[in-house]
Amino acid sequence: MSIEKITExxxxxxxxxxxxAVAEARKQEEEIINKALEDADKILLNVQNNIKAESDKVFSRRNSLAQLETRKMILQAKQDAVNECFERAVSEVYNMDEEKYxxxxxxxxxxxxxxxxxxxxNKKDAETVGSKVIVLANEKGNKFSLSTNTIDAKGGFKLVSxxxxxxxxxxxxxxxxxxxITPDVVKALFD
Structure with missing residues (x-):
């Protein structure tokens, strides 16, 4: 065999x-790329699932908080309505006909x-109805006197004995x- 043939x-x-070697390297390259793509898909799916789960938790918390705030607002509105009823009751008594008062x-x-x-x-009642109240109460065998001092109130009196x-x-x-009577007022207003 000649040198040329041996060299050839x-x-x-x-x-x-x-x-x-190149074919084997390309095959390994393809396997590595496919594995990397497969791993990337798994990671992406995992991240998407985590994001969805976290967003669901955040939504649930926000929704619960919103419902709680709504209940608090409704409760406050109901409490305000009840308080308004009692304020009206005070006003109704104070503004009733003088004889009934x-x-x-x-x-x-x-x-x-x-x-x-x-x-x-109070100053107004002392001047307008005080003496009449004392006279009528004393007709029942009592010994009340009208004070020259007054109180700070919408109506009614203070008795000092x-x-x-x-x-x-x-x-x-x-x-x-x-x-x-608050339960009855609540029932009348909201049932």
Whole structure:
């Protein structure tokens, strides 16, 4: 065999080896790229699932918070309506016909159970109805006197008998019955 043929054979074998190595490298490259794409798809799917789960949690929390705020606003509106009813009740009593108002005050004064003492009214009531209330209450065997001092109230009175002071203002009377009748007011307003 000549040198040329040996050289040719070596070159041919080297070429074949190189071609096989390149083919094997391309095959491995394709496998690596396919695996990388497959892994990327899995990662992307995982990220998308995590984003969806997190967004669902955020939406759920925000929705719950919104519902809570709505309930609080409704409750506050109902409480405001109930308070408005009690404020109107105070106003209704204070603005009732003078004769009915006097009768109302006399009954409260007598129902207290104390038979004597000094009665303090607000300035307006002291001037307009105070003496009439005292006279009518005393006709029932009591010994009340009209005080020259006044109280700060929309209506009603304060009775001072010795060291005992009894507040019977319209506001305090409504406040005293407020807790008891609030369920009835709520039922009447919202049922």
């Amino acid at each position: 054979k070596i070159i041919s074998e080297a070429q074949e080896y190189a071609d096989n 006097i009768d109302f005050l006399v009954h409260i004064l007598i129902d207290i159970g104390v038979k004597e003492g000094e009665v303090l009214f 010795g060291k005992v002071e009894i507040t019977a203002t319209i506001e305090s009377i409504v406040d005293d019955i407020k807790e008891e």
